[in-house]
Amino acid sequence: xxxxxxxxxxxxxxxxxxxxxxxxxxxxxxxxxxxxxxxxxxxxxxxxxxxxxxxxxxxxxxxxxxxxxxxxxxxxxxxxxxxxxxxxxxxxxxxxxxxxxxxxxxxxxxxxx
Amino acid sequence: xxxxxxxxxxxxxxxxxxxxxxxxxxxxxxxxxxxxxxxxxxxxxxxxxxxxxxxxxxxxxxxxxxxxxxxxxxxxxxxxxxxxxxxxxxxxxxxxxxxxxxxxxxxxxxxx
Numbered sequence: 531x532x533x534x535x536x537x538x539x540x541x542x543x544x545x546x547x548x549x550x551x552x553x554x555x556x557x558x559x560x561x562x563x564x565x566x567x568x569x570x571x572x573x574x575x576x577x578x579x580x581x582x583x584x585x586x587x588x589x590x591x592x593x594x595x596x597x598x599x600x601x602x603x604x605x606x607x608x609x610x611x612x613x614x615x616x617x618x619x620x621x622x623x624x625x626x627x628x629x630x631x632x633x634x635x636x637x638x639x640x641x642x643x
Numbered sequence: 644x645x646x647x648x649x650x651x652x653x654x655x656x657x658x659x660x661x662x663x664x665x666x667x668x669x670x671x672x673x674x675x676x677x678x679x680x681x682x683x684x685x686x687x688x689x690x691x692x693x694x695x696x697x698x699x700x701x702x703x704x705x706x707x708x709x710x711x712x713x714x715x716x717x718x719x720x721x722x723x724x725x726x727x728x729x730x731x732x733x734x735x736x737x738x739x740x741x742x743x744x745x746x747x748x749x750x751x752x753x754x755x
Binding site for chain 1: 644680690691692694697703737742743744745746748
């Protein structure tokens with residue numbers, strides 16, 4: 531069974547970087563596409579970007595140059611880095627396999643000083 | 644970006660009733676391969692989203708056939724027949740035809 535699990539700090543200070551890890555079991559990340567999605571307070575959901583089976587990436591233009599998604603195939607993990615965070619980045623962050631058939635449990639990240 | 648307009652924002656329903664949720668996209672969701680990448684997800688309280696239907700009308704494994712999806716191009720509908728208590732939560736439509744992928748604003752299904 532495919533399982534995803536996010537990990538990372540729940541609190542980040544403004545202007546710093548947010549870094550999260552998604553650990554995948556039951557399926558190789560060298561197949562398919564793997565993404566990061568966030569849900570803001572309220573119901574709004576945003577697909578942030580994804581990394582493909584080959585390592586190529588696509589990012590939501592709304593995040594401009596702040597986002598980076600990388601991977602470690604030896605550990606079957608992929609990573610999110612979001613730079614220069616503000617309070618507007620407070621959200622629950624999910625990793626998922628595109629097109630959304632498997633999701634992690636989510637990690638709530640608060641940006642606050 | 645493709646705007647997904649989902650209505651209604653909330654639904655109050657009695658157990659056993661049937662309900663429908665509408666999702667309209669600002670562009671056609673037909674991809675160059677001829678497929679339409681419009682999906683429906685449910686997020687129950689305290690849980691991560693779960694996909695129920697993919698590519699308009701295909702039920703994910705384990706999803707009861709009380710759920711059905713219809714539509715084409717820019718206009719889509721999720722129907723839930725004989726609502727059960729475990730169906731409560733927030734429903735989203737989502738498109739993965741055009742990047743950035745986008746979601747509807749959600750429909751909260753709650754008990755009357």
